[in-house]
Amino acid sequence: MEQCKTSPMKNEAARIRRIFMLLKEHYPRARTGLRFENPYQLFVAVLLSAQTTDEQVNRITAPLFAAVPTVAAMAKMKAAELEPYLKSCGLYRNKSRYLVEASRMIMGEFGGALPDKFEDLTRLPGIGRKSANVILYAAFGKPALAVDTHVYRVSRRLGLSAAEDTAGVESDLKKALSPGEWGPAHHRLIAHGRALCRARRPDCARCFLKSCCPWKE
DNA sequence: ATCCCGAGGG
């Protein structure tokens, strides 16, 4: 109690460290649920994952990768030819168009190889800040912290950030963590958002972070 | 701020 008055900032830092320590304990090896074997497959899976569950994405990508196995093959497709493969996921018209256009840009401007820099990735249609960060970390092993709907919601409930947009939350989380922790933290916040800190009906009663969480529904 | 947009849960 006295520590709160004498050094509130230091106390807050300790609270945040405790949150990530507990997340690590409960989700020791949290990682992406998207199935992929190379950067091309991750690029496709991430682009498809917008407003769609990873399980649904995996159902789609299995036949899609068999039919369209490379960036070069994707670049030769027409959006209309691709749509049947994406029919069962949301936003399928946009996603079909983005996949073809982005693949053509990768062929034309990046020599057929998926770029490994944030500024290049976000130039690709359908790849924004979140998807670029996922690719940087999962495909290239670079320090990056993607803020998706789960990370955004959970971070704000936990008081890790009060930012009103994903870029602001990303900035706050990065400041609170060392670069080596960014990727794992991303996956653990998602795991927590799915398991307990759900968008609807969060299970605060069973939450192991209850004692260090300011949020009440 | 709005649009895209099927599947699954409640």
Next chain:
DNA sequence: CCCTCTGGAT
């Protein structure tokens, strides 16, 4: 019926 799912472009 309503809300949400590893968003991005206009």
